[in-house]
Amino acid sequence: MKEKLRLLLRKPAVIALLIAELLVIGFALAAALRPAAAYTFTADQWENIAQESEIGYDEDGRIGVTEMTDGEDILQTPSMTLPKGHYKVTLDYRYVPSVWEGGVERRSCVYFASYDAGTVTGEKPCVNVKKQQDTLTLNVSDYSETVRLVAHNDGGIFTLGPVHIEQDMLYAGACVAGWLLLFVLLDAFLLLTVPGSPVRLADAELCACLWVLCAVAVLTCAPAMTNSGALQGADWSFHLSRIEGIAQGLREGQFPVRVYSIAKDGYGYAPSLFYGELLLYFPAVLRLLGMSVQGAYHTYLLALQLLTAGIAFFSLRQIFRHNKTALVGSVLYMLSTYHLYKIYWLSAVGEYTAMAFLPLIPAALYELYGERPLTRKRLRRACAELVVAFGMLLQVHLLSLEMAILATAVFCLMRFRRTFSNAVFFTWLKAAVLTVLLNLWFLVPFLTLMLSGDYNNMYTGNAENGGQIVKNSGLRIAELFGWQKNHNNLGPELLAGGFVLLWCWLTLRAKEEPQQPERRSIRLGLWAAGFAALACWMSTNTFPWQAVGRIPVVGRILVAIQFPGRYLSLATVLLVLAAMCGLAALRQVGYARPVAVLLVGVSFFGAALFFRDQQADAAYLGDGGQLMYSEYKKFNMGWYFDGLYLPDGASETQNGYESTAQVTTVEVTSVEQENGVTTLACTETSGQDQHAELPLLYYPGYTVTEGPGTAFKTVNGLVGVTVPANYSGTIRVAFREPKRWLLADGVSVLTALVLVAAAVRRRRTGKGKANAK
Template sequence: MKKLLTYFREQVGVKLILVVQLLVVAFALAAALRPAAAYTFTADQWESIAQGSKIDYDEDGRIGVTEMTDGEDILQTPPMTLPKGHYTVTLDYRYVPSVWEGGVERRSCLYFTSAEAGTVTGEKPCIDVKKQQDTLTLNVSDDSETVRLVAHNDGGIFTLGTVRIEQDMLYAGACVAGWLVLFVLLDAFLLLTVPGSPVRLADSELCACLWVLCAVAVLTCAPALTNGGAANGADWSFHLSRIEGIANGLREGQFPVRVYSMAKDGYGYAPSLFYGELLLYFPAVLRLLGMSVQGAYHTYLLAVQLLTAGVAFFSLRQIFKQNKTALVGSALYMLSTYHLYKIYWLSAVGEYTAMAFLPLIPAALYELYDKKPLTRRRARKACAELVVGFGMLLQVHLLSLEMTVLATAVFCLLHLRRTFTKPVLLTWLKAAALTVLLNLWFLLPFLTLMLSGDYNNMYTGSPENGGQIVKNCGLRIAELFGWQKNHNNLGPELLAGGFVLLWCWLTLRERDAQPEGVNRKDIRVGLWAVGFAALACWMSTNTFPWQAMGRIPVVGRILVAIQFPGRYLSLATVLLVLAAACGLSALRRTGYARPVAVLLLGVSVFGAALFFRDQQADTAYLGDGGQLIYSEYKKFNIGWYFDGLYLPDGAHETQNGYESTVPVTTVEVTSIEQADGITTLTCAETTGQDQHAELPLLYYPGYTVIEGPGTAFKTANGLVGVTVPANYTGTIRVTYREPKRWLAADVVSLVTLVGVLLIIRRKKCKGKRKDQPEKG
């Protein structure tokens, strides 16, 4: 500690960095401690800006459009002085929307505007049609004295009363904490890697590689660092809605979050029961602290890319014991065409997050299947990597898990004799048991629902035609090797890396396999990687016999759940990166490694530049909160029309909700209201017999009556039904509560995690005691 304080005192550059950091924290703290900016405007203070609509007051004293009319901006507030920050807008209104062709309702919205460019973010959150009061969230990017709130009538009757705009100071306080955490991490990194630091890592080459690795991660995130960037892929609104759904579920008291009560216009939706979302709790917590949903997503994206770079470098360094080889391989992986395609062109959060953990699997296999005897230390390392690798794949993307398990199973079968040796088999059994126990909190609900047969929409077609559907979605061979505009391919640098490995295999002679020559083991590992990569490439194309796969009993249905066989390129990417690294490692003693590495990196950076050029597009900035469910309102009246994978059987989705094809409700229903995840039914039973009422909730196990008599059940329409006792008049309140057997699984996973951490700590303490010199 004394050396560290001396270093801080003597180094001018260190003092300058600390002063800058303290100034940033001080300004953030000052912003958090100043009074919250707040404005309230009544109906008569709204200013008319309508061009073709007649502005008048309705019978409740609200001002706006009182007759059906076409859409335009109709009202604005006087200018406001708003500092940079996060704002809640509480609004009193009446809205009767007109409809597009086909009966799709229009959606009116509010947004900030400013005379100064770049001071507002551009989000336009829609108001809730079913309410007369709503709270929206808007953001200001920079201090401005000319901010106005504008009301846009998309079409219909739209009148507004009192509106209150208030700065969210929780977010301001969270920014202070965020800067502190960021600077602590940055300072720790600098102290470990900067020359002259008393705690610098002993390996100077490793320090340099870490700097370059961070630069590559930042380059990978370059589009996301622009305003509104990385938010225009095919699935971005769905994944932003997942973040908002988890945050809303936590706010309602669910943990873990199983059902998004805000989704599908209040019907609720449960991707969390079918789709691992563990890492999305990080951006969801940022949302709870006031960060915009898009800001939370960008933070998550940056964190995942740093994690991807670190895991790839760690895994490759473990295999090759060479910093530079691991660095080149990590850079190829981060900037690979398919990786960038998943991040930006598709915004496939699950898949690009899974790619952060894929390199752990070959690293673990390298330890287990090396010809050297398996020591306890290497077995523990391999076990830990398998648990983390497969466990996180389970938690972020099940289809990536399926592909990885399939490839690993084939590898183990091809090394059957080694697999069934006692130390290797025990390692596999330990890893499998720990993975199941640690993830039982997710596995039990998932398997319960999948085996129930009540949720079959996630499969592609029937067993007869599912394989043909997948085959039709496969890539053409020309697309696989090309450099087409959407960049859904491998990229030439990875193919070149594979050819480098093959060249080494064909040309380097056995006499080069001496201690001072080429390591033939690297070539063997690379050949395995190239072989499996070739298989993965074939499976991604429309030449693979997916029809035959689909006809295999049970297994076939699981295989065709892949939907888009191009997903196998994620496996091909990590394997071809491994092959390229093997080739570079084999060339280290020949003098060709450096020019080949420069060539591969040059092509990789050039390909990334082309991708960023082609990917740039106009982005739409969605509003936060429940308004995300209206992100596709011009096609459907309910959100996420494009995702029906996790609907209960019997649910018939229409553009206006869910159709009740089988009559269920037999009581007199006075009202059904929804708020904060609770559905309140007011009804009267007058026949003297138990009757039923159907609620606007998609059924998932766990819906429970928390107030009033009766029980919840699944109706033939896939919705939640409630039994109403004879002669009962009053209210019945229903909400989601996790079933007790699932709570037991939560406890098992928690106890397992605590046990693993205690064992790790005990082994570390035991190791430290062994390292201490004996007394006397």
């Protein structure tokens, strides 16, 4: 082994690769060790570039626009020499915004400009109206000696004092660790797959498939590798704001993060209590290390597509026990039109993340319901796959979980004899118990809020009209199989795969003595095609959703799907499986290769059409500040998000939340918010216990951390505190997990540790038995 490794290290290609890696790490290390670039400019050093506005000094010595005026660039700093990297810009300012029609406040911003093309990213983070000092993040793409900081007045009074610009060296250090980790993983992959490696996998065909899978995953992410790529979809601002909200929660010491304290202009918002986001902790940690929120999102997207390709290949290989069949199916799945539609046209992070784990379900079902004998190893594998699949669906997208449970339940009832056999039934029971225990840390808060009846906005309409609303949102049959520009359809590759299975069924079944493998493949394909047809029907406006909505309890849950087109994610998985069943049947009669080439060719053609139609111009949005006001021309609340998870009673307006009922009965001196803590300064003079209402949306967990009194939910859906009689001073309120939630956290952690210990023990026992032999 050592001699083979020594010989491998002498090959020119290996030497060149190692030199390249060392050079990259060396340059990254040099950038991390050099002194941080830093500049400070005083108010009188700002340069006047206004064309229409009159520039002057305010009473505090700041320079800028001192009277209400229209928007334009007003000031810039002298030129700076800035290397590539991330920069923290600390501003001292005063901003009194004017308003758009309808009363929506404007938002002023600062940004980097340069005479050298391509050296700055173009993000324009807005300053916080509630503060007079703010720290914003800006990025430089390449070294430049002509960078200036420009102040843009969007409308109103905007004056600036000293500004400090400093390079974020934490990110530079993280880059060194990131490159090192990347090269370790790359080298490990090469050692496992390249010819001549002493530890290369024995299956050469498998090695080639892994290379193709990586290439397809990178191709899937190709549009995201451009500036602002993958951020044109309808939901991009919501999901990038989730990443920013999780990162901020981690900074404040929340773990797990339950409430985004800086969301909704400081009122706080808690999608985390209703919407699993376990995998988003990965880009959030990258954000904490200094990476831009867009860079963190793109890294997440690439990592997830690699994971999706791996899971799809693993699942199909387990079913068909054939590398090339699994590879063709993985390519069809990765480049399927609906998969790309969710990534780029909608930026539906939860849904396309769920699609990474959906293929595990048919793989597990094949282990439990296939024709091969049930063994302890197969039962254990099926249980593990079910726990991972349903557990991760719970953590990334509840509606995908709902669809998967519904489809699986129908299948299990149709195969009820096998389902209720001892081995299969107890495997399902074990998988269900483990899934619940591992995810109890999320389920307890989620069920607490859902069963309270205080958060009902996530449902579509009421029991009477919810189903009709869903039906009206369904696709038309022509859209399902059409070529509309947004590609919200099944795509040509899946239709071609369906025809392959149909041809096999019509021709191969006519043989007098069909071979057993052909019969099994066609039977499995027909099961998959049948369920895919049902999923397609449920995605259209011809499905009787209005009748479903009238079903007591269950109907209300099912119509929470909002858009029935989501069922195409199930249809995509099932049609890929059906196509591969047809390909597996053809493999027995010798026609598989040309059909596989045809399917892959159509898949690449469909992806090319999608990428052509998807390309769109988009501004590069910055971190924090600009995300907060990305839709400020419509809504004046930081991170508008949505209204799904608001407490009942909360009245959302363009400029905050209205208190329709009077709650505050004490004299309030000030209310300040910093790092997730709200500080109330007040005085009670009536001699009786009174109340004060805070600018915080109420979620269970808000508590008084300093001072007297208790927190409660007001009739306005906000946080209120009791103020004792004759009290004068400060009361601090922050979010702290209730004890029962902490207990659930502990149960989930303990369950994970027990499973890890059991796996390690089983592995050691297996090695011991092997050595004994």
